[in-house]
C-alpha cells in the first residue's frame with residue numbers, strides 16, 4: 001500500500017543557496033523526478049515531467065501567477081494544485097514539501 005515518505009533533499013543553507021526565490025530545482029527520489037519551486041508562497045513541489053510531451057519543467061520559469069511555464073511549448077501549471085491553466089493536459093502530481101530546522105524535506109507517496 002503506497003505511503004507518504006519524507007526525504008531530506010537539502011540542508012537549510014544549501015536550500016537557500018540552490019533554490020533562491022523565483023527558481024526551480026530538479027530533485028530525484030528513486031526514479032521520480034520532482035520540480036521544487038521557491039516563491040512568495042514558500043517551497044512547492046510538482047512532478048518535473050510535463051504531461052504534454054515530457055519536457056523537464058525545472059528547466060522552465062515561474063510567472064507572477066505562481067505558475068511554472070514549460071520551456072518547450074509554454075503550457076502553464078499552477079504550483080499549488082498542478083493544474084494546467086487551460087486544462088490542456090492532466091494535472092501535475094503535487095508533492096508535500098517542508099522547510100524544517102534541519103533542512104528541506106520532500107514528502108513522496110511510494
Ligand code: FES
Pocket residue numbers: 050051052053054055070071072073074075
Ligand atoms: S512539453 Fe511541455 S508544453 Fe509541450
